[in-house]
Amino acid sequence: MTDGLNMSRRLRRTAYTKNVEAAGVSGYSIVNHMLLPKGFQKTVEEDYWHLRKHVQIWDVSCQRQVEISGPDAENLIQLMTPRNITTATIGDCYYLPIIDENAGMINDPVMLKIGEDKFWLSVADSDVLLYAKGIALGSKMDVTVSEPDVSPLAIQGPKAEQLIAKIFGEQIKHISFFKFGWIEFKGTQQLIARSGYSRQGGFEIYLQNSKLGSDLWDTIWEAGIEFKISPGCPNLIERIEGGLLSYGNEFTRENNPLEIGLGKFCSLDGSVDYLGRAALEKIASKGATKEIRGIIFGGDKCPTCSLPWSVMVENKKIGEITSAIWSPRLKKNVGLSLIDQKYLSAQQPVEVHCQDNKIRSGEISCLPFS
Amino acid sequence: MTDGLNMSRRLRRTAYTKNVEAAGVSGYSIVNHMLLPKGFQKTVEEDYWHLRKHVQIWDVSCQRQVEISGPDAENLIQLMTPRNITTATIGDCYYLPIIDENAGMINDPVMLKIGEDKFWLSVADSDVLLYAKGIALGSKMDVTVSEPDVSPLAIQGPKAEQLIAKIFGEQIKHISFFKFGWIEFKGTQQLIARSGYSRQGGFEIYLQNSKLGSDLWDTIWEAGIEFKISPGCPNLIERIEGGLLSYGNEFTRENNPLEIGLGKFCSLDGSVDYLGRAALEKIASKGATKEIRGIIFGGDKCPTCSLPWSVMVENKKIGEITSAIWSPRLKKNVGLSLIDQKYLSAQQPVEVHCQDNKIRSGEISCLPFS
Numbered sequence: 001m002t003d004g005l006n007m008s009r010r011l012r013r014t015a016y017t018k019n020v021e022a023a024g025v026s027g028y029s030i031v032n033h034m035l036l037p038k039g040f041q042k043t044v045e046e047d048y049w050h051l052r053k054h055v056q057i058w059d060v061s062c063q064r065q066v067e068i069s070g071p072d073a074e075n076l077i078q079l080m081t082p083r084n085i086t087t088a089t090i091g092d093c094y095y096l097p098i099i100d101e102n103a104g105m106i107n108d109p110v111m112l113k114i115g116e117d118k119f120w121l122s123v124a125d126s127d128v129l130l131y132a133k134g135i136a137l138g139s140k141m142d143v144t145v146s147e148p149d150v151s152p153l154a155i156q157g158p159k160a161e162q163l164i165a166k167i168f169g170e171q172i173k174h175i176s177f178f179k180f181g182w183i184e185f186k187g188t189q190q191l192i193a194r195s196g197y198s199r200q201g202g203f204e205i206y207l208q209n210s211k212l213g214s215d216l217w218d219t220i221w222e223a224g225i226e227f228k229i230s231p232g233c234p235n236l237i238e239r240i241e242g243g244l245l246s247y248g249n250e251f252t253r254e255n256n257p258l259e260i261g262l263g264k265f266c267s268l269d270g271s272v273d274y275l276g277r278a279a280l281e282k283i284a285s286k287g288a289t290k291e292i293r294g295i296i297f298g299g300d301k302c303p304t305c306s307l308p309w310s311v312m313v314e315n316k317k318i319g320e321i322t323s324a325i326w327s328p329r330l331k332k333n334v335g336l337s338l339i340d341q342k343y344l345s346a347q348q349p350v351e352v353h354c355q356d357n358k359i360r361s362g363e364i365s366c367l368p369f370s
Numbered sequence: 371m372t373d374g375l376n377m378s379r380r381l382r383r384t385a386y387t388k389n390v391e392a393a394g395v396s397g398y399s400i401v402n403h404m405l406l407p408k409g410f411q412k413t414v415e416e417d418y419w420h421l422r423k424h425v426q427i428w429d430v431s432c433q434r435q436v437e438i439s440g441p442d443a444e445n446l447i448q449l450m451t452p453r454n455i456t457t458a459t460i461g462d463c464y465y466l467p468i469i470d471e472n473a474g475m476i477n478d479p480v481m482l483k484i485g486e487d488k489f490w491l492s493v494a495d496s497d498v499l500l501y502a503k504g505i506a507l508g509s510k511m512d513v514t515v516s517e518p519d520v521s522p523l524a525i526q527g528p529k530a531e532q533l534i535a536k537i538f539g540e541q542i543k544h545i546s547f548f549k550f551g552w553i554e555f556k557g558t559q560q561l562i563a564r565s566g567y568s569r570q571g572g573f574e575i576y577l578q579n580s581k582l583g584s585d586l587w588d589t590i591w592e593a594g595i596e597f598k599i600s601p602g603c604p605n606l607i608e609r610i611e612g613g614l615l616s617y618g619n620e621f622t623r624e625n626n627p628l629e630i631g632l633g634k635f636c637s638l639d640g641s642v643d644y645l646g647r648a649a650l651e652k653i654a655s656k657g658a659t660k661e662i663r664g665i666i667f668g669g670d671k672c673p674t675c676s677l678p679w680s681v682m683v684e685n686k687k688i689g690e691i692t693s694a695i696w697s698p699r700l701k702k703n704v705g706l707s708l709i710d711q712k713y714l715s716a717q718q719p720v721e722v723h724c725q726d727n728k729i730r731s732g733e734i735s736c737l738p739f740s
């Protein structure tokens with residue numbers, strides 16, 4: 001069922017691909033040169049309802065880790081991000097905008113502080129490793145930048161905590177949101193964080209040693225049967241409703257963190273220095289010209305959004321939808337769009353020009369969609 | 371017919387995607403976050419024979435350009451590559467290994483010298499832009515690193531020259547291999563190089579201004595009908611037979627340029643300086659421990675190679691095949707593999723452990739396959 005994608009070693013298989021195939025994967029996307037399952041037997045809508053009620057196991061190995069270690073590790077990461085990372089303690093997960101000299105977004109990883117001079121960046125779809133390596137080499141920093149053998153596996157959904165506690169013990173309940181701890185698996189210590197790319201709660205296990213992948217998948221699967229576990233993947237309906245952005249979709253190097261709601265992660269008072277600081281301070285002083293919003297719009301089910309759709313007010317283009325889908329809960333289409341500063345208020349009526357050449361009427365919504 | 375790949379804006383469409391769809395594309399791969407067609411109505415074998423006899427039009431927009439311009443442009447590129455680029459003149463295409471501080475391969479682009487302080491790197495599948503940006507920022511170089519609106523379109527096959535001359539004039543015949551010139555199209559000047567990812571000869575047009583994409587495709591298509599033009603893409607049989615390597619398949623950051631036959635592009639005499647120089651000179655002084663070779667092997671048609679296959683001699687693993695396919699011309703399977711230094715001689719008998727669990731017998735071959 002993967003006729004659309006010609007397989008090769010370059011499109012890297014993961015520690016769990018055999019399990020994913022056995023579970024009936026129906027297609028893949030490619031993230032960081034690696035396979036990301038995009039569906040199983042269920043439709044996206046069935047999968048959405050299941051994720052909101054039960055628990056799912058997701059192969060998110062494509063969230064590759066960029067390991068930065070050595071005496072200059074913290075300095076190097078601080079150069080790349082406007083977020084003050086000096087406040088992080090071991091066990092913290094920090095969501096970081098990574099920017100370039102123009103304050104353009106390079107990535108939006110989760111940083112895990114593993115040790116005082118050892119960090120992982122769990123990256124979205126761009127080669128942050130090469131950016132980090134380049135800066136380190138250019139500025140002769142004392143760091144090592146590498147991609148370790150780490151294969152994140154997400155357990156998402158309201159029953160995730162029960163399932164993980166059943167397998168690994170009740171102490172995992174003490175791990176707070178965006179913190180990590182350690183579990184034992186087959187005689188190894190493995191990192192587990194309360195995090196994940198859904199709004200339904202859950203954990204991500206950062207499995208070190210891909211040879212244990214199948215065992216870990218099977219262990220979780222078998223324990224999960226009583227919780228109606230299902231194989232899954234980031235769900236487009238749930239992601240859009242939840243206002244979770246995707247690098248390459250909602251934002252690219254053309255966008256700055258202030259536009260996409262990441263202002264709260266940007267130090268603008270000079271307390272930390274970073275490569276894009278002058279550019280970002282300049283943007284902040286003028287005010288961002290656009291901001292991310294939801295669009296809720298009617299008509300029949302919209303098609304797949306594979307290129308930006310114009311959002312119009314009285315024949316004037318005020319933004320572009322970059323991800324969209326039919327919400328079976330809201331019984332309308334929902335989309336994500338950067339919107340011109342002048343039109344940001346909720347309930348602003350808009351027209352959406354979809355790629356099926358239909359014009360659908362809607363309005364601007366806050367995020368997440370309620 | 372693209373069920374296997376869920377489309378989104380992140381998997382960028384190209385200047386030619388509409389034409390490719392109209393031509394009946396049957397699937398895509400993803401390179402540099404962009405769609406690369408992987409087949410049309412013909413089988414890979416039919417396509418192979420056609421490419422060797424006629425002419426094809428390929429959407430290779432995914433060969434993104436990293437534009438490096440400014441007073442330090444040449445210095446920055448020289449830092450990234452062991453090839454002496456100071457000998458290049460405007461109009462030259464140089465095939466470059468790009469390496470890191472360990473002499474690990476980051477990419478193998480074609481460099482086009484556009485002006486004295488303006489270069490394009492036409493890259494394989496990794497974000498060289500971020501590596502270049504990082505080095506430039508870290509070392510405070512006076513350069514601009516960007517991705518311009520350039521969409522390469524390849525015209526490949528023995529009739530490519532006739533076709534291009536018919537449309538753009540006889541003067542294109544004076545462009546030598548790995549040189550570029552300029553053609554006029556719809557009142558614009560466009561770069562054309564005698565190059566391409568096949569051994570059948572041809573050109574690549576580096577179209578600036580993606581809005582002209584459909585027009586360019588249609589113009590070539592219509593003029594090509596008398597030459598039996600067909601839509602195509604890099605052909606796996608032809609590529610392997612021709613010994614053309616693919617970043618992410620035959621080599622990764624784990625490999626150095628000496629292993630993959632790029633020694634002739636490596637300055638090892640100290641005449642130029644670059645970031646991986648110490649590491650590469652050390653490897654050269656010891657001698658590479660493995661080298662790229664072809665493997666020709668029997669049995670029935672081998673399956674798709676989506677993970678490395680062990681190449682064995684007397685129960686000892688001497689290498690791994692990373693790309694393989696049935697050659698209808700040689701009536702055997704052909705593959706590409708890094709091989710241990712001790713077993714490099716042609717006709718060395720080997721056994722190949724394929725991912726269909728069959729063992730096929732074969733021998734080592736020089737590249738390209740004759």
